[in-house]
Amino acid sequence: MSSTAKRFRAGIVGGTGYTGAELLRLLVNHPEVEIACITSRSEDGTAVADMFPSLRGHLDLKFTVPDVARLAECDVVFFATPHNVAMRMMPELMAAGVRVIDLSADFRLRDADVWAHWYGETHTAPDLLAQAVYGLPERNREQIRQAQLVACPGCYPTAIQLGFLPLLEDSLIDPNQLIANAASGVSGAGRQAKIPMLMAEASDNFSAYGASGHRHLPEIEQGLADIANDPVSLTFVPHLLPMIRGIHATLYAPLRDPTLSLKNIQALFEERYADEPFVDVMPAGSHPQTRYTKGANYCRIALHRPLDRDVIVVLSVIDNLVKGASGQAVQNMNIMLGLPERAGLEGAALLP
Template sequence: MQSNQEKIKVGIVGGTGYTGVELLRNLASHPAVEVTMITSRSEDGVAVADMYPNLRGIYDLQFSVPNIEQLKTCDVVFFATPHGVAMSMANALIENGVKVIDLAADFRIEDLAVWEKWYGMTHSGADLMTDVVYGLPEYYRLRIKKAKIIANPGCYPTSILLGILPLLKAGLVETTSIIADGKSGVSGAGKGANVAMLGAEMSESFKAYSVNGHRHQPEMVEKMNEVTGIPVDLTFVPHLVPMVRGMESTIYATLKPDVSKEMTQEAIQTLYEETYASEPF
């Protein structure tokens, strides 16, 4: 248990992308946290305040090359890195009592054969999966508190699972015909140079992408199967909209015949209000 005076020491691996800077911004207002190190190979020695002027006066830190021995001095280490980085370093950290929170996808899918198929690389952390909890607190809060490794959900899965899980848990909808239509802003693609993300390409445009299969689909299906105990058929199509950030997901599901008459719009509204009554959002 942390005392009132003792702050949680946090390290961030990969702090120069959109995810890293958003994490820095959120942690800046957390009264129980102290960010003690932040890493970036490309920006080694650069002050955080020089790269992000909006954080001037908040962080007196410089980016540094990742050093596992220094990271072991933290209480919690966040990974805001490309896929594959967290799994290569997590074991050394949790062996030293450091909690790991991966904001990438290394631990999101429990079936590693499925993970390898969708992410196109070998998963080197099979022995770590028993220490992993999926980081959707509305459904895994108690397990998250005890987890050594937390797998932060993907953006689309967060919005879609929160929308459909109340109906699935209550057994109210058919599991054979769920459709999710997701729309995301361009920052979700990260900072990497990409012609499709240029302003001239995406401005005043609206398009579907990864129509033949998106890697967030198996992540969502795995969690839906876990809740229902039976296979769930999900059709998921993501779309890119001309805005910097934000996400909107529309989910279509068919009520089961034996409940369709009694489940009025008011009853469904009540179900959602009761499910999330104690949640911050």
């Protein structure tokens, strides 16, 4: 092995969607990792660079049918698949000792019955739910380091949990009166033909959806309850923005102590995230925009207290495909493999 050879081999299951494409973009530039295989049953034999010409000159691989024996030769395997795919392959991969990062929802919830309720089918690997580590590094870094199976958080859950986390850890807010209004670009719906995501439908429009109950809600409440060490109640309303990338979450919570100043809350956030490489607490009074994180693995947060009333407002923005999916998956991989956490993720946000 030459001095320039990469140390670790990564496999990707299901690489034809947006999260798969984003994983490829990040991994081809990773200093310590090479992509060993990428799978797609429908695109078997197709050159990756033919499907994604942006990768011409960066990756010389073809899509192949998923094969556990070949995947088992990798140091880490990513699942960038729709829900219900990873859980069917996971028992065999786990038995082979493969370390896996699942970007789907298959292992985010610990209760198989709750999962079945929200995803409309029976979970096929319920025994593995307890083994999965929830891959929010800012909360579970040490568990991630030792994990064999990491369940990468969803995009909305990432932005919302990071926004509420310091407040719940210090019991500064009422956990039973949490509100999250969050809006996402159309790429959050995946790379498939859906009428609401067509340019003529989504452009010049703004709409809510899933207001009566969204499948990310149980994941968010589970994570927030873990942080608070107590049950929480969250009103979560997602919205669709007429843009491609980005999530903007506006979070509201009543303060337990109305005499607590915004200055003290700002200091709490700055201290809590001081050593976190991918969370940026902006100056008090800032209004972060989605373009501040476009293409980058950052969550940017700002705090407000309107009219000094007893409600704290947290603004939390991420790129749904990076910190909300593939970037966070690479961050988890770096932790699992003992690599510098920033490796392959140093890029600044794109502007414009």
